[in-house]
Amino acid sequence: MLDQHPLTLAGIRPQADRSDAQAERRAGAPTRLCVVVPVFNEEEGVALLIQRLAAVLEGMRVDWSVLFVDDGSADGTLRALRELHRIDRRITAISFSRNFGKETAIAAGLRYADPNADVVVTMDADLQHPPETIPTLLQRWREGYSVVFAQRSDRDTDGPLRRLFSRTFYMLFATLGQTRLPQGIGDFLLFDRKVVAAMNRLGERTRFNKGLYAWVGFRSATVPFRVAERAAGTSKWSFRRLAKFAIDGIICFSSAPLKIWSYIGSAVSLVALSYAAYFIGETVLLGTDVPGFPSLFVSIMFFSGIQLISLGFMGEYLARVYEEVKGRPLFLVSEEIGLAAEAARPAEGRMEPTCVSSFAPMTTASPRA
Numbered sequence: 001m002l003d004q005h006p007l008t009l010a011g012i013r014p015q016a017d018r019s020d021a022q023a024e025r026r027a028g029a030p031t032r033l034c035v036v037v038p039v040f041n042e043e044e045g046v047a048l049l050i051q052r053l054a055a056v057l058e059g060m061r062v063d064w065s066v067l068f069v070d071d072g073s074a075d076g077t078l079r080a081l082r083e084l085h086r087i088d089r090r091i092t093a094i095s096f097s098r099n100f101g102k103e104t105a106i107a108a109g110l111r112y113a114d115p116n117a118d119v120v121v122t123m124d125a126d127l128q129h130p131p132e133t134i135p136t137l138l139q140r141w142r143e144g145y146s147v148v149f150a151q152r153s154d155r156d157t158d159g160p161l162r163r164l165f166s167r168t169f170y171m172l173f174a175t176l177g178q179t180r181l182p183q184g185i186g187d188f189l190l191f192d193r194k195v196v197a198a199m200n201r202l203g204e205r206t207r208f209n210k211g212l213y214a215w216v217g218f219r220s221a222t223v224p225f226r227v228a229e230r231a232a233g234t235s236k237w238s239f240r241r242l243a244k245f246a247i248d249g250i251i252c253f254s255s256a257p258l259k260i261w262s263y264i265g266s267a268v269s270l271v272a273l274s275y276a277a278y279f280i281g282e283t284v285l286l287g288t289d290v291p292g293f294p295s296l297f298v299s300i301m302f303f304s305g306i307q308l309i310s311l312g313f314m315g316e317y318l319a320r321v322y323e324e325v326k327g328r329p330l331f332l333v334s335e336e337i338g339l340a341a342e343a344a345r346p347a348e349g350r351m352e353p354t355c356v357s358s359f360a361p362m363t364t365a366s367p368r369a
Contacts, residue, residue: 031138033062034117036109038069038102038187042125043076049125050084050091056131060138065090065117068125069109072099078335085338092338100331103207106187108331110199112339120191129188133225137190146192146218152184153224180214182222189213205330206320268306272299 035053039046046068057064068081070093081093094112096105106122113120119141123129133150140148187209191199198216 031062031119031142032114032117033057033060033064033138034114034120035064035066035134036069036106036113036120036122037066037125038071038105038109038122039073039077039081039125040071040099040102040105041073041075041077043073043080045125045127046077046080046084049127049131050088052127053131054088056134060135062138065092065114067109067113068093069105069112070095071102071105072096082337089338092336094333094337094339095335097332097334102187103209104331106209107199107207108333110191110196113196117196118193120193120196121189122191123188128227129186130225130228133188133223134190136223140221140223141190141192143221144219145221146195147213147220148190149182149185149213149220149222150188150225151182151222152186153226182214185210185213185222188225192218194218203330205323205328264306265310268303272303275299 035057037046037049050066053066068084068091070078070081072095078093078095081091081095084091085093094108096108100108109122110120119138121134121137123131129150137148137150195216195218198218199212202212202216
């Protein structure tokens with residue numbers, strides 16, 4: 001009797017743990033998986049990716065499809081995607097009217113992904129994200145996790161400056177950010193369909209997807225992987241783009257910079273008052289003639305610099321507010337390859353339209369009952 005569960009003694013049968021029940025359900029049924037791949041000038045790499053990706057997916061017990069998001073490529077990427085779709089109808093694509101950026105391309109991929117997919121995997125096209133990691137990601141999902149991050153186990157492929165930049169960013173984000181961001185995660189991860197629905201409800205236009213992955217929450221796990229060398233092409237991430245990306249990340253998820261400048265302003269004011277009190281005392285008590293021009297010049301230059309820097313920070317926040325209130329679509333689609341009409345409609349639950357298709361009218365779908 002002592003070993004029996006208290007609820008059993010009360011005549012109530014304890015229910016199985018929800019995560020255990022989820023894991024059992026996921027393990028018992030065939031899985032529908034959609035891989036989303038943003039591409040920009042990857043004409044040489046997309047065929048290599050499909051060769052390895054198809055070899056991995058065919059060996060898994062899944063019903064799979066691949067969605068490429070062409071981010072306004074200027075080379076023959078779109079032509080290569082058309083040819084891949086002609087060979088295998090499970091390979092589909094959308095093409096932007098111009099380059100909108102990788103963060104937006106991932107957002108578009110989640111909205112245009114197979115609506116019947118149980119899971120969606122996002123990854124890069126350069127094969128630095130090895131397709132052979134996908135079965136492990138799926139296995140963790142079958143164990144009951146809703147988000148499974150592929151986490152870098154090393155940064156050997158990065159130069160010393162980029163490694164320093166990365167460490168500095170994560171340190172600043174951990175200090176200033178409002179969301180915990182695991183180190184070593186990027187855009188190689190697996191989403192459960194409910195997480196995809198949650199991501200599709202986020203309507204902001206200045207996007208920092210790493211932060212959004214963490215912000216939506218849900219039960220998550222990590223899987224380590226080693227980053228490989230690029231299979232073809234060159235990196236599109238310059239130092240300038242990385243710096244802008246880092247600034248966007250901190251500003252999107254923290255108001256701390258504004259608070260810091262309030263503290264700096266208070267400290268500078270205190271120093272200025274102390275400085276003024278010192279000179280007043282020296283003049284009144286000791287009769288010392290204090291030269292005015294040098295101290296005045298230095299003070300004006302110092303305070304002007306402080307004001308310009310603080311205005312710059314405020315301007316960054318205001319610029320992002322301005323982008324949000326303009327209400328422009330998040331992206332424009334010029335061509336769709338192999339997508340059914342119903343798959344091209346905006347995702348359910350979206351609060352406002354954030355994409356425009358070349359043939360589909362911009363509508364807002366009503367949320368599920």
